[in-house]
Amino acid sequence: MTTSSPVTELLSVCIDSPDAARLAQFYADLSGGEVTGVYPEYGYASASVLGSTLNFQTVADYSAPQWPGQAHPQQFHLDFRVPELEPAVEHALALGATVAAEQPEGMTWRVMLDPDGHPFCLCPPS
Template sequence: MSTPVGYLASISIDCPDPDALVKFYCDLLGLEEVFATPDRGVVSLAGAGPMVTLMRVDDYTPPSWPGGPQHKQMHLDVAVDNLETAVAAAIAIGAVQAQVQAAPAQWRVLLDPIGHPFCLSTVRPD
């Protein structure tokens, strides 16, 4: 393996209002806020691997999934032990289950409170 140039520090998620997602992602992933710009246009959450950074984009357009005019650019896959329990917990904190489910026995597609798709999955490397 070659020497890396650097290491993944954060995954950034564009949104119209970072504060609208802080509690959701803290609750979903067990994170806590570690940094915010004075105007709260950028908020970073940490505590489980790379940070999740929520970044304000003034002309933000939410993705539509699985198709539509604004395709998703990325999504998070969250490893869980039990899909039904995890789906119920994610819905309780503000997620919505997507109408289209490609392989519901292995993973579920949900949408965060502003429409970003993410997956809960029991599929993981050994």
């Protein structure tokens, strides 16, 4: 039996940041997307990223996550498919990302950290 849900659509994912506009621009540039709104009066920004919307909210006293430890948990991470790993890593580095010091052993993807310390993964085709 299938029942109808009152939830009909996922509008976006919202990510905390010390600077919402800057992080929205980072993810737009990383993915070839665009910043779709910056609202400084609300400490809020949004970006169109690969057909989805990411929202960013400025948070006072922001505490960056630490990969892979849990003293400051990662809270979430984003995985991006890339055609080739090394050019994607270089692109992310040029935008201000860093390669996480600790990488899963033997994995073909790369764990990166955005300018605010959120981890994200660049994943080549299988």
